[in-house]
Amino acid sequence: MRAMGEQKEVLKVEKVTKKYASKEVVKEASLAVNEGEIKVLIGPSGGGKSTLLQCINFLVTPDKGRIWLEGKEVLHSQKKNLYEYRQKVGMIFQDFNLFDHLTALGNVEIALLKVRKMTKKDARDRAVAELERVGLRDHIRKYPAQLSGGQKQRVSIARALAMDPKVMLLDEPTSALDPELITEVHAVIKALGAEGMTMVMATHQIGFASHLADEMLFMEDGIIVETGAPAKLLLQAEYARTREFCAKLTGRYGETR
Amino acid sequence: MEELLFIRQDVLPALLRGLRISLMLIIPSGLCGFALGVFVGALRVYGSPWVKRLTNGYVIIFRGFPLVVQLFIWYFGLPHIGIYLTPFLASVLGFTLCSAAYHSEYVRGAFQSIKGGQRLAAQALGFTKLEMIRTIILPQAFRRAVPGCGNELIYLIKYSSLAYMITCIELTGEGKVIASETFKYTEIFFMVGLIYLLLTSLATLSLRRIEDKLRIPGFDNYNP
Amino acid sequence: MLEYLTAIGDALPYLLQGSLVTIALVVGAMALGLVIGILLAVGLVYGPPYIRALFSMYVWFFRGVPLLVLLFLFYFGLFTLVGINISAFTAAVIVLGLISSAYQSQIFRGGILSLPEGQLKAARALGMSDGKAICSIVLPQALRLSIPGWSNEYSIVLKDSAIAYALGVAEVMARAHFVASRTYQHLPLYFTAGVIFLILTYMGTKALRVLEERLRIPGYMR
Numbered sequence: 001m002r003a004m005g006e007q008k009e010v011l012k013v014e015k016v017t018k019k020y021a022s023k024e025v026v027k028e029a030s031l032a033v034n035e036g037e038i039k040v041l042i043g044p045s046g047g048g049k050s051t052l053l054q055c056i057n058f059l060v061t062p063d064k065g066r067i068w069l070e071g072k073e074v075l076h077s078q079k080k081n082l083y084e085y086r087q088k089v090g091m092i093f094q095d096f097n098l099f100d101h102l103t104a105l106g107n108v109e110i111a112l113l114k115v116r117k118m119t120k121k122d123a124r125d126r127a128v129a130e131l132e133r134v135g136l137r138d139h140i141r142k143y144p145a146q147l148s149g150g151q152k153q154r155v156s157i158a159r160a161l162a163m164d165p166k167v168m169l170l171d172e173p174t175s176a177l178d179p180e181l182i183t184e185v186h187a188v189i190k191a192l193g194a195e196g197m198t199m200v201m202a203t204h205q206i207g208f209a210s211h212l213a214d215e216m217l218f219m220e221d222g223i224i225v226e227t228g229a230p231a232k233l234l235l236q237a238e239y240a241r242t243r244e245f246c247a248k249l250t251g252r253y254g255e256t257r
Numbered sequence: 258m259e260e261l262l263f264i265r266q267d268v269l270p271a272l273l274r275g276l277r278i279s280l281m282l283i284i285p286s287g288l289c290g291f292a293l294g295v296f297v298g299a300l301r302v303y304g305s306p307w308v309k310r311l312t313n314g315y316v317i318i319f320r321g322f323p324l325v326v327q328l329f330i331w332y333f334g335l336p337h338i339g340i341y342l343t344p345f346l347a348s349v350l351g352f353t354l355c356s357a358a359y360h361s362e363y364v365r366g367a368f369q370s371i372k373g374g375q376r377l378a379a380q381a382l383g384f385t386k387l388e389m390i391r392t393i394i395l396p397q398a399f400r401r402a403v404p405g406c407g408n409e410l411i412y413l414i415k416y417s418s419l420a421y422m423i424t425c426i427e428l429t430g431e432g433k434v435i436a437s438e439t440f441k442y443t444e445i446f447f448m449v450g451l452i453y454l455l456l457t458s459l460a461t462l463s464l465r466r467i468e469d470k471l472r473i474p475g476f477d478n479y480n481p
Numbered sequence: 482m483l484e485y486l487t488a489i490g491d492a493l494p495y496l497l498q499g500s501l502v503t504i505a506l507v508v509g510a511m512a513l514g515l516v517i518g519i520l521l522a523v524g525l526v527y528g529p530p531y532i533r534a535l536f537s538m539y540v541w542f543f544r545g546v547p548l549l550v551l552l553f554l555f556y557f558g559l560f561t562l563v564g565i566n567i568s569a570f571t572a573a574v575i576v577l578g579l580i581s582s583a584y585q586s587q588i589f590r591g592g593i594l595s596l597p598e599g600q601l602k603a604a605r606a607l608g609m610s611d612g613k614a615i616c617s618i619v620l621p622q623a624l625r626l627s628i629p630g631w632s633n634e635y636s637i638v639l640k641d642s643a644i645a646y647a648l649g650v651a652e653v654m655a656r657a658h659f660v661a662s663r664t665y666q667h668l669p670l671y672f673t674a675g676v677i678f679l680i681l682t683y684m685g686t687k688a689l690r691v692l693e694e695r696l697r698i699p700g701y702m703r
Binding site: 317318321322323324325326327329330333334336337338415416417418419421422429432433436442443444446447449450453454457458 | 541542544545546547548549550551553554557558559561562639640641642643644646647654657658661662665667668671672674675678679682
């Protein structure tokens, strides 16, 4: 937990709704994240966590709802506004989505070169530094297919960090990993938290999340049902469904940290 | 007005005459080419080593030489060894032999894609070799070969226009004759093109129909 | 037999010069087809409905009409109609290229569609515009996957280029026929022409296989 004080709101999401066919996958979801805060979305699979995260940076266009970054509303129909916004929001995907034709270095460099128009040398230095930060100094020349799952996810974190994001969205960053590879990715995320990175993360790793989160949000059937500090949500949730879910998960995953 | 009359009185009858010849080229070549292709394809899979070598050689040459070259060989070349073919017969021969080579590729691929287990299961049930091929292998192989062989048929429709180059006056030829007389190249070749487009589109649609009819649930016709 | 061999020997230099014309036809047509084919494929996958409809019509037309008819239509018809005076060679390159673009577009489209959706998503998440994402993320991968299909298309365009003879382009086939009708050695000359095409097919597909191997992404299997 961080000290309370003058807190700056980084990201605000208000009543975001997304329908597929006639099914509402996300229903009027709202949340606000202050600088340095870490919010964790939990809830059953298919509950809308991933869609909500993708709505936040408009990879999925929400049907309704508004979003502000550092007090400025995002006008996603204006391309330029949208692209600038996305640069400031780092996204980590469940299945990494590294660019398969580029080396680890190339993956981190490409947006610096093509989007931020940095010089080759600056982009390279920055990319090397970010890969070092996630502990991949020795693997920068490797292609995604030559890396383990954990290494791939760390490259994708480096790729997002290189853009100097104001907030990071992590969509189940360790779900696609073999159990023995989860720890290395958790370590990187933990370090980010310690450095004060603002984050919104969806995860099933309750044990890990409860230590990291300032606040947890329980989401089911597209609705953010309940919000609260990890201890409260995990041990004395108000709603029966939240209690049931947390009891199951802490029972099953309690040891994973 | 005069234009329309000209089209109705001169152009259309000529093109229809040409279309008839084109169809007379395409249908027998398509049927014979497919039959020969199945035969050659089967030999390439089940034949003895030297039969395989011979049939593979046939396929290399007939897929590797441009069709025009092949047609010229049949029409201008054969007379040198005492065989005289009419332009029509030379065309049918050329189309048949060339498309058989392509068909055999698809047929061979289809035969090879049938898993060994199918054969073992049939043998275990006491099928003779011929029975097994007829009732177990062929029905499966046929489905796998249909998309490729169908495409080959569409190619044949288009390549039948090459008969004109050895003076067999079919649709393209009739078009060329009137166009040269009237200098209305654009209009006439546009009409000729549309007729071919109609033929290829009809063929594509009916092939898709056939493929849908033949589909076995859960059995991928394209990817073994 | 000896008579055949001398006939071939006498004509060979002339035919080989023709193979340069054939190569020029094919390289020009494939290059034109590549550029238009990429545009078509991108439009067919990512374009708005009216673009997709328009491009599908284009592909349908150029895949459904015989090359010979299009050669006549463009060379004697359209080009003359709009007052462009071009050589038979240029006309053949253009028509071969337009047809090939229709086929190439289908190869590239398949390549694009076979990429996981996450590639484009990740590019967008980094703030790339769709244009940038397509150019620097989608196409470099899709084009690599398209090389085998492209190699097949090459061998088809190569053989089709012989039809340019109908416009009087002095490529291999035209030269073989020219010599044959003078020397009455049709069989050996056509056969030699055919073998030249076989060799060109072999060399081209071999070169493309080397290219594919060179561009292969380490560890990547598909």
